[in-house]
Amino acid sequence: MKLFKLINCAFFALIILSCKDDSIETAKVKGQRIAIDNKIESNTEIKEFITPFKEHLNKTLDSTLTYNPQAMVKSDGDLNTAIGNLMADVVMEQAGPVFKSRTGNEIDMVLLNHGGIRAGLNKGKISTRSAYALMPFENEIVIAEISGAKIKEMLTYLERTKTAHPVSGIQIIMNKNYKVKSAEIKGKKIEKDKTYFVATSDYLQQGGDNMLFFKNPVGLTKIDYKLRNAIIDYFKKVDTLKVTKDNRFIRQ
Template sequence: MKIFRLSSCILLAIIVLSCKGNSVEPAKIKGQRIAIDEKIEADAEIEKFITPFKEHLNKTLDSTLAYNPRPMVKSDGDLNTAIGNLMADVVMEQTNPVFKSRTGNEIDMVLLNHGGIRSGLNKGNISTRSAYALMPFENEIVVVEISGVKIKEMLTYLERAKTAHPVSGVKITMNQNYKVTSAKINGRKIDEDKTYFVATSDYLQQGGDNMVFFKDPISLNKVDYKLRNAIIDYFKKVDTLKVDKDNRFIRK
């Protein structure tokens, strides 16, 4: 073993010494930008292979799940919109049974973010593709237990945001200067000494959109439910969407 190691060291030394004095120059590198567009011809063999999968996927995505009687966009309201209310109510309705069965507790309210609504819903048939357009991200629903003090911080955040962040289970009234004049959860004033279970997305819970009041909660409960899947499941169980703007989050 010692002889082998010594031989290896001698061989390495010979290689290193033999390389000394030899000049090494970098090779010339030439780059070219190749546009990926419709001018590139498809590979017929690959196209033939993926066609059955593509057709099956499109059939699944475009199958009708529900009917929407009127178009919904996230810009159709000051502090609450029909599409935002729909998303928040879907989270409440679809997640609460799961959360209750696992913990024995019920969700008090839902808060999502306005920027998380990535598309509108056209009038007419609603499909799985509609749900993917509405929520293309892999965001998971989580339920955080936070104090009434943190809820007050949430209200301060909403005052500064002046945005129609989707909510459910809470009723908030602001004045014309976006200052909260009334806030109730489950019809009751917020108690700083109580704790509340708030459903949101894992992205927001981690401080996304500057919602830092969700970080370091008293408890964090994962329900193993993607927000998009909750939307799809809701679409499957209703025939016609019946959602509108209401007085859950208003300014007067």
């Protein structure tokens, strides 16, 4: 019996010693920086495969959609610019019918952001590529129903930023110190207890550019329409773009 126990102990000791002898080594990890430049030889097979897609894409992007009679940039005005007015009016015109067909309501005004204008439009033929340069983001148009009190907060925001944020459907007159003298939506004074349907981008509605007055609206309608697509659709249907700076947002 003692011999049996002694043999068992020796057996287990051998197992333990065997386990301890097993060594675990960390795998070696090597890193190498490979520059993506013209020194890399092209793969003929891959190049031949993607060439038809590349040619089709370039043909689509470079196809002429409309004509622009005058170059437009976002720095050509104090509180409203031709390109900003164009973008806001495009949203009003393209999103308006979609919103009305789904809700029976009409858009009262549009507010976008000056920083969202990512490129200008050259004089001459305007292509799909121009629209992508103007609006490279995937922002979608949404319509927020907000109170007249929130519209007042919006006006205070515009006083503070002193920037040509694109608007449509509203006329704002400020004094020389950027204080609002008067504001009307569709020719009528803003009523504190009334709600208004304001078209904007989903980015701004979520508080982008500190437009916090859009958050927690009375209602929110998503129309599944990207801002860039609205611009492209508008470009397709007009022969010549309107280039106008008007009195919708001015100082006097």
